Amino acid sequence: MHVHSSRPEDRPSREAFLRSHDSLRVARNGELVDCLDHPALLAWSGDELVGVATYVVSGSDCELLTLHAGSRFSGIGSALLAGVQEVARGASCTRLWVVTTNDNLDALRFYQRRGFRLVRLRPGEVDRSREVLKPGIPRAGDYGIPLRDELELEMELSLTDDSTVAPSRA
Numbered sequence: 001m002h003v004h005s006s007r008p009e010d011r012p013s014r015e016a017f018l019r020s021h022d023s024l025r026v027a028r029n030g031e032l033v034d035c036l037d038h039p040a041l042l043a044w045s046g047d048e049l050v051g052v053a054t055y056v057v058s059g060s061d062c063e064l065l066t067l068h069a070g071s072r073f074s075g076i077g078s079a080l081l082a083g084v085q086e087v088a089r090g091a092s093c094t095r096l097w098v099v100t101t102n103d104n105l106d107a108l109r110f111y112q113r114r115g116f117r118l119v120r121l122r123p124g125e126v127d128r129s130r131e132v133l134k135p136g137i138p139r140a141g142d143y144g145i146p147l148r149d150e151l152e153l154e155m156e157l158s159l160t161d162d163s164t165v166a167p168s169r170a
Contacts, residue, residue, distance in 0.1 A: 103141030
């Protein structure tokens with residue numbers, strides 16, 4: 001597997017991959033964001049796209065907008081996260097943050113094991129996004145949990161230390 005920054009010729013593959021994960025547009029923080037408008041890192045296994053991470057650098061912050069791996073427990077997500085951390089450090093970011101939902105227990109485990117901390121709860125934010133921004137958001141999410149709230153996690157980034165990424169098996 002190798003990870004590299006998305007290039008213009010990768011757009012069709014990137015778009016198809018994000019579409020298959022219902023992530024062409026994501027609602028978070030009361031805003032609907034087109035992920036194709038932002039930079040991405042792509043994970044390839046041979047000529048197959050196996051993972052995508054999109055991100056937004058703004059000042060000293062880097063938002064991990066999306067992170068999807070074609071298979072779990074294979075190191076794809078960890079490699080993409082490490083790549084985004086490297087990009088963020090290269091842009092002199094001191095904070096990496098991500099928003100997920102209350103039902104996404106697997107993501108909460110993944111991020112916390114890699115050094116992220118819960119910093120914000122936005123009760124009812126998914127309900128508002130469903131009403132106003134993205135009506136296709138389901139009412140129940142992973143494990144049949146009602147999908148209602150946004151959770152924000154963050155990690156502080158040192159410009160020289162990359163030891164916050166844990167081993168790839170969660």
